[in-house]
Amino acid sequence: MMGDLPGHLRTCLHTGKLALLAILVSGGIVLQILACALYNNWWPMLTVIMYVLLPMPLLFFSGSDASLLSESDNSWVNATKFLTGASAVGSIAIPAILKHAGVIGWGALAMELSSYFVFVLAIMCCIRMNDDDDYSFL
Numbered sequence: 001m002m003g004d005l006p007g008h009l010r011t012c013l014h015t016g017k018l019a020l021l022a023i024l025v026s027g028g029i030v031l032q033i034l035a036c037a038l039y040n041n042w043w044p045m046l047t048v049i050m051y052v053l054l055p056m057p058l059l060f061f062s063g064s065d066a067s068l069l070s071e072s073d074n075s076w077v078n079a080t081k082f083l084t085g086a087s088a089v090g091s092i093a094i095p096a097i098l099k100h101a102g103v104i105g106w107g108a109l110a111m112e113l114s115s116y117f118v119f120v121l122a123i124m125c126c127i128r129m130n131d132d133d134d135y136s137f138l
Contacts (some may be wrong), residue, residue, distance in 0.1 A: 001107050005084040013026075016127050018064055018127075021122055021125055021129070024118055024119075024121055024122035024125065025119070027118050028115045028116075028118035028119040028122065029115075030129055031111050031112075031115035031118060032047070032048065032111075032112070032115040034045070034111055035104075035107075035108045035115065036108070037105065038106065038108075038110045038111075039105055039107060041103070041104055041105075041108060043098055043100050043103050044094075044098065044104055044111075044112050045093060045113075046098070047094050047112055047116070050094060051091065054057045054084065054087040054088060057083035057087070058084060061079055061080040064124070065136045088107075090115060092113065094114060095109050095112035095116075
């Protein structure tokens, strides 16, 4: 389908996809900061540590031929899956623990979790964009 379009139109569509990713990531950052600023409590910023740690196993351990969605006998791929999963769970667990301890309120928890899901949506869109065989930016 994309091969039938003129080059300038394809470039415009890909630029729009990148703009969508930028809007999603900046929306997640805004929600993260608002969760702290609106409630005058900066403890929810602990989640940023997990957001930084989340892609690290994928960058360091996963080879270019390894797929995280398939079964593998490679121990490095299994370690990558484990560490990525632990970081993803930590991104949800930190705000939940803070709420349970009474450090943050329900509004901050809701904004933190919505920020997480916006970031996950951005990652899913990025993965989907990289599946296009005629365009890749990573």
